Amino acid sequence: MLKYEEIIEYIKNSIKTEKLDHPKKLPSIRFIQNLFHCSAGTVLKAYTKLEQDHIIYSVPKSGYYIINDFHDKSSSKHPIIDFSAVNLNVESFPYKNFQHCLNKSIDLYKEKLFTYSDPRGLKSLITVLSKHIQSYQIFTKSDNIIITSSSQQVLNILSTMPFPNGKSNILVEQPTYYGMIKYLELNNIPVLGINRDFNGIDLDELEKLFKYGNIKFFYTIPRFHNPTGTSYSKQEKQEIIKLAAKYDVYIVEDDIAADLDMNKKNDPMFSYDTSSKVIYLKSYSKVLMPGLRVAALILPELLINKFLEYKRWTDISSPILSQGALEIYIKNGMFDAHMKHLVSLYANRVHSLKSTLLENKHPRINYNIPDSGYFGCLYINGSLKYDKVITELQHKNIKIFDTSECFLKEYKCNNYFRLTISEVNEKQIVKNIPILLEVLNKYID
CATH class of the missing domain: 3.90.1150.10 (Aspartate Aminotransferase, domain 1)
Known part of the structure; x- marks a missing residue:
């Protein structure tokens, strides 16, 4: 075993047995150098490998720290x-790759960081996304894509703004994403429910609600539903879209887990829509990091101006730095x-x-x-x-x-x-x- 590999094994065993003098911090390079009678370069090689394996992370002018312990996951004798x-x-x-994209984003868009940007989002990111989402069988014009500060922002705005159909009630699956439930309840927005269990929903009941319920839009998670984990079949998706067109009801399709679907033939509802009733929503936070706060929204043309009016007075514009980093991350094949x-x-x-x-x-x-x-x-x-x-x-x-x-x-x-x-x-x-x-x-x- 090479010397730097011995150091790696020593550090790993010390973490497991909790024998480090400072539980969150690794020994100094000088200490390990004296312990193993080796050069500082050998210690650095070992620490760099541990950092690449996401076991430790470095803090400039401070030292090296244990990731697991810092995040309070596996350091405890009785982990949660x-x-x-x-x-x-x-x-x-892979935070190192994304850190590189963030740094590159600062270099590319440093001037825009000091001004308000287009409320539609960074144009170069929209261009990249319009091509990237084609792999999900989503084909749309760039003008219909809007970048937002999270999917929650989209749901909040859509729930509040008026729709061309002039209706007022929102229909949600029961159960559904709790963030949607909380916003509707806190703002006293009129809402109706329809049961969704392991067998899906009752399409006859859905038709009655669409026909008599004064439904502005139906919020649904067709793929890997939260919290039941179920997905609609192709026939169910097509039938729901058919009913939406018949009764002038919009559909908000929250496709949060699109990236995790191994079935490439499981197309979103948006791909079947021919009457411009489906509003498509895709978040990047859950598969990257919550702090990114970037989501992509595809709107029918009738809704774009009104949505942008509401968005403009919600956050003026979404953060450029996150958008620029995501653009580079996707464009370079890292995503x-x-x-x-x-x-x-x-x-x-x-x-x-x-x-x-x-x-x-x-x-x-x-x-x-x-x-x-x-x-x-x-x-x-x-x-x-x-x-x-x-x-x-x-x-x-x-x-x-x-x-x-x-x-x-x-x-x-x-x-x-x-x-x-x-x-x-x-x-x-x-x-x-x-x-x-x-x-x-x-x-x-």
Whole structure:
């Protein structure tokens, strides 16, 4: 074994056994140099390799620190097993590449950083995106694309602004993304619900709501629905679009997990729309980092001017630095390489989740686990002592998301449990899912 490899093994073992003098900080280069009787260059080579493997990170004029410990994930003797987080794990993100793109963005767009930019977004990013999204079977003019400061901003504006159909109610799936629920409730926006379970939605009920419900738009997550993990079939998507055209209802398609779909024939609803009723929304935060705050929106022409008017007085313009970095990241092929890695990583975890559930069947616990995406979902047949479930899981260091937040008040339900795989690996899944199931089974009445 080479000297620098010995140093790497020493550091890794020290982290695992918690034998470092300063738990968050690595020994100085001089200390390791004296310990191993080697040059400073050899120590730097070892530390650089550890940094490339995302085990440590450097702070100028301070030293080297442990990533896992800093983020409070695996440093604890009893780590939290987090089945709730949707955001990308820091260890899964090639931050060095994106840091390069941020630096390049500053160089390219430094003058624009000191002025207000076009509320539509950075034109060069829009040009790149209009070509990039064609791989998702999305073909549109650049003029119909708007860059926003997150998908949440889009939902907020669309919920507030008037629509050409003159209608006022918003229809949402039950359950659905909790951020949408919260905004509608906080702003007293009129909203109706339609049940969506592991079998999808009742299209006859949807038609009645479209016909008599004064529906401005229907907010839907067709692919890897949050929180059930289900996806609409091609026939269901086409039927929903047909009903929208018939009853003059717009559809807001939140395609948050498009990048994680391994089925390249699973086209978005937008690709079937011939009546300009589908508003397409795609976020980049969940597959990159939440702090990026960049989403792409495709609007029918009738809605563009009104949306831009509302957006202009929401944030004037979306941050140029993030947009420029994303443009470079996509244009240089880094995004596609990152997604190839992430799709494989998540697919392995989802497969592990499905296999573990198959091996630990409970008669009153149903589940839906897709082939890829962020998460699967459990459904409890029967009433459940929900508070006791959460309390016992906390004692066992297992964290899950409170899926009751995904329901309107009149639809409240504690029977669903979303299981997200972005913060857990296969080993943690295999070990902790049986524990979770036993706790659930214990408190079913």
